[in-house]
Amino acid sequence: MDRSIFAVRTLKSVFEASRRRVATGSLGAGSLIARVTALPTLAITFCFVLFFLLMVNVDIVRNEGATAAGSGSPLGGDFIAFFNAGRIVADGDGSDLYDWERQVAGQARALGVATVDTVMPFPYPAFVAAPYALLARMPYVWAYVLATLAMFAAAIAAVLLLRPVSPTVRAQPLLVTLGVLASQPLLQVMYGGQTVAFSLLCFAGSYAALRRERDVAAGVWLGLLLYKPQLAVPLLALLLWRGRWRVVAVAGAVGIALGSVGLAIAGPDWPRQMLALVGSTGYTAQERLNGPQMISLMGVAEQIFGAKSLWAYAVAGVLGLGALALLLRVWRHAKPERATFSLQFGLAIVVTLLVSPHALYYEAGLLVLPAIALIDHWRFADTETGGERPTPFQRLTLVVLFLVGHVRFFVPAGAVDLFAVFPIVLGVLLWQALVSGDDATATAPERWALTRSARQAPPGLVVPDRP
Numbered sequence: 001m002d003r004s005i006f007a008v009r010t011l012k013s014v015f016e017a018s019r020r021r022v023a024t025g026s027l028g029a030g031s032l033i034a035r036v037t038a039l040p041t042l043a044i045t046f047c048f049v050l051f052f053l054l055m056v057n058v059d060i061v062r063n064e065g066a067t068a069a070g071s072g073s074p075l076g077g078d079f080i081a082f083f084n085a086g087r088i089v090a091d092g093d094g095s096d097l098y099d100w101e102r103q104v105a106g107q108a109r110a111l112g113v114a115t116v117d118t119v120m121p122f123p124y125p126a127f128v129a130a131p132y133a134l135l136a137r138m139p140y141v142w143a144y145v146l147a148t149l150a151m152f153a154a155a156i157a158a159v160l161l162l163r164p165v166s167p168t169v170r171a172q173p174l175l176v177t178l179g180v181l182a183s184q185p186l187l188q189v190m191y192g193g194q195t196v197a198f199s200l201l202c203f204a205g206s207y208a209a210l211r212r213e214r215d216v217a218a219g220v221w222l223g224l225l226l227y228k229p230q231l232a233v234p235l236l237a238l239l240l241w242r243g244r245w246r247v248v249a250v251a252g253a254v255g256i257a258l259g260s261v262g263l264a265i266a267g268p269d270w271p272r273q274m275l276a277l278v279g280s281t282g283y284t285a286q287e288r289l290n291g292p293q294m295i296s297l298m299g300v301a302e303q304i305f306g307a308k309s310l311w312a313y314a315v316a317g318v319l320g321l322g323a324l325a326l327l328l329r330v331w332r333h334a335k336p337e338r339a340t341f342s343l344q345f346g347l348a349i350v351v352t353l354l355v356s357p358h359a360l361y362y363e364a365g366l367l368v369l370p371a372i373a374l375i376d377h378w379r380f381a382d383t384e385t386g387g388e389r390p391t392p393f394q395r396l397t398l399v400v401l402f403l404v405g406h407v408r409f410f411v412p413a414g415a416v417d418l419f420a421v422f423p424i425v426l427g428v429l430l431w432q433a434l435v436s437g438d439d440a441t442a443t444a445p446e447r448w449a450l451t452r453s454a455r456q457a458p459p460g461l462v463v464p465d466r467p
Contacts (some may be wrong), residue, residue, distance in 0.1 A: 033392040036399060039175060046178035049187070049406070057191050061141060074116070076144040079193025080107050081120035083143055086132025094266035097126055098273040100282045110140050121283050126262030126270040128195075128227050133265075144193065151190040151197040155181055158197070158204035158369075165211040166342070168375050176372065184405030185419060186365030196365040199231060203369055206235070207345050210336040215246040222247065223254020230359075231366075234352045238331050295420040296359035297323075303416050320355045323427070327351045330434050343377055343434050346370030350427040361419040364405075370426050371398070377433050401425065 035041065060075065074080040084106040088097050096102045100121075108116050122129070135143035159177045162169045169176045181187060189196050205221035222239075225232040232251070240248045262270050277283055291303055297319050301312040327347060334344045349370055353359045375398075378390035390398075401422065408418040 033395050033399070037395045039172070043175055043178060046175075046182040049182040050178065053187060053191065061145065074107070074111055074120070075141065076148070076191070076193035078120050078189075079144050079147060080110060080116075080140075081122045082128070082132045082147070082193065082195075083136065083140060084110055085122040085124075085129035086134070086136035089129045089265050090133040090136040094126065094129075095269075097122070097129060097266045097270065098277040100277065100280055104282075118289075119282065119286060121277065121286055123274060123278050123283065125227055125258070125274065126266035127258045130261055130265060147193065148190060151195070152181065154197040154201040155186065155190065158201040161201070161204045161208045162369075162372065165208050166372055166376055168372060168379060180368050183365070183368055183402060184408065185362050186368060188409065189362035189365060192362070194362050195227075196362050199225060199228060199363075200366055200369065202232075203349060203366060207342075207369070210244075210247070210345075211341065213336065215244065216250050218244075219247045219250025220254055223251040223258070226251070226255040226258065230356045231352060231363075234355070235348055238327075238334075238348060241328075242331065242334055290360060293361045293417050294359065295353060295361055295364055295417055295423060296356045297354050298357060299359065300416050300420050323351045323354050326431065330431070339380075340434060342373035343430050346373035347427060347430045347434070350423045350430065353423045354427070361408075361417045364419040364422045367422055367426055370430060371401075374426070374429055374433060397425075397429070 081103075084103060085097060087110065088094065088102065088106060093102070103122060104116070104119050107119060132147075135146060138146070156177055159169060159173065159180055162176075163173055164170070186196060186200070202221045202225035206218045206225070209215070209218035209221060222232050222236055236248055236251055266273075288307065291299065291307070294300060294303065296316075298312070298316040301316040302309065305311040305315065330344050330347060334341060346369060349366055353363055353366065356363070374394075375390065378394050380389070404418060404421075411418070
């Protein structure tokens with residue numbers, strides 16, 4: 001009898017130990033994921049990715065100059081559009097900023113070629129050309145290098161702005177910075193001449209300012225984001241609905257000031273000219289070429305059902321209204337001091353990209369901010385039994401998204417871009433986190449403190465401490 005009791009107790013002990021090892025990710029797949037996502041492994045991976053692509057781009061700049069392999073394809077991709085706009089303004093011809101023929105001829109002249117294979121249009125507000133006018137007197141290659149360094153600096157500054165309001169960034173600022181810089185498509189488009197890193201800086205600045213109850217600063221950041229109205233207007237509408245009048249007023253004042261800069265460099269008619277360019281034949285043809293790179297609901301629907309298809313409008317409209325309805329639901333009680341605000345803000349970014357009339361793959365670089373919000377939530381999620389946070393499944397999700405982002409540039413392009421999946425996946429994860437039953441009324445510091453005190457490990461189970 002004693003041996004039987006001893007055997008039962010032994011089996012029970014083995015079972016309990018195995019359960020705890022699974023919970024902590026020390027057994028099976030969880031153990032492998034834990035090793036892959038260990039801090040040293042992540043740091044080495046991020047550094048390798050950054051170094052490899054840095055060497056590739058340095059080689060391109062040194063050996064190929066302003067055009068790739070001597071063709072009409074510009075170094076830096078979209079940068080030629082901003083550089084040429086800056087040159088038009090620097091030459092005192094701001095009134096021609098949205099002239100299609102002037103843009104085509106100017107881009108060929110900047111690259112030193114007779115014609116360009118693909119025209120990169122400049123459909124941005126006129127004031128966006130002002131900072132690029134400072135670079136326009138420089139050789140194209142050096143202007144590109146300085147603009148790229150500025151985008152890297154903007155991405156780093158975005159992470160630093162999050163440090164006071166994100167426990168993950170505060171605990172691992174260097175690792176998070178490396179992860180953000182190494183993520184795709186943000187890394188690719190910083191080398192590709194786009195301004196996504198500046199958009200990320202504006203979102204991060206506005207979020208950090210809102211969390212710290214600095215409405216004026218939040219308004220300034222959102223006012224600067226008006227250089228892409230489709231990104232700023234949805235968030236401003238949400239803040240207006242929630243009664244943050246001061247934020248909206250400051251953003252409006254900044255927008256008026258920027259519009260005045262545009263008026264000074266391109267004349268009072270620049271808004272009409274910009275809209276005329278967007279509706280021109282040349283711009284429309286270019287947008288058709290960009291169709292497979294769209295990640296918004298409308299863009300993806302048109303790729304599946306055909307451009308201007310009734311089915312495309314119907315499907316995108318229904319899904320877009322559903323996404324907006326869910327966003328309004330979770331923002332009903334949104335307050336920056338509450339722990340769930342990071343998730344609500346992240347979901348706003350996701351829905352903004354989904355319902356945007358124009359969101360190409362590179363805008364998915366903005367999703368690093370919702371990803372950081374999710375990691376913050378996962379690290380401090382309450383649990384009855386303890387266990388590793390983020391869980392192995394949550395870590396695996398992040399690893400897959402990171403890898404897919406890099407694999408996307410090595411697989412043949414399909415009808416729908418792989419990055420179109422990113423906002424959907426993150427939107428589902430954010431929604432699940434918001435409805436998971438956490439205390440929505442607790443402030444962020446209260447939640448972090450309560451979570452730490454509640455995480456009492458069972459015997460034999462070591463739970464990593466959190467800051």
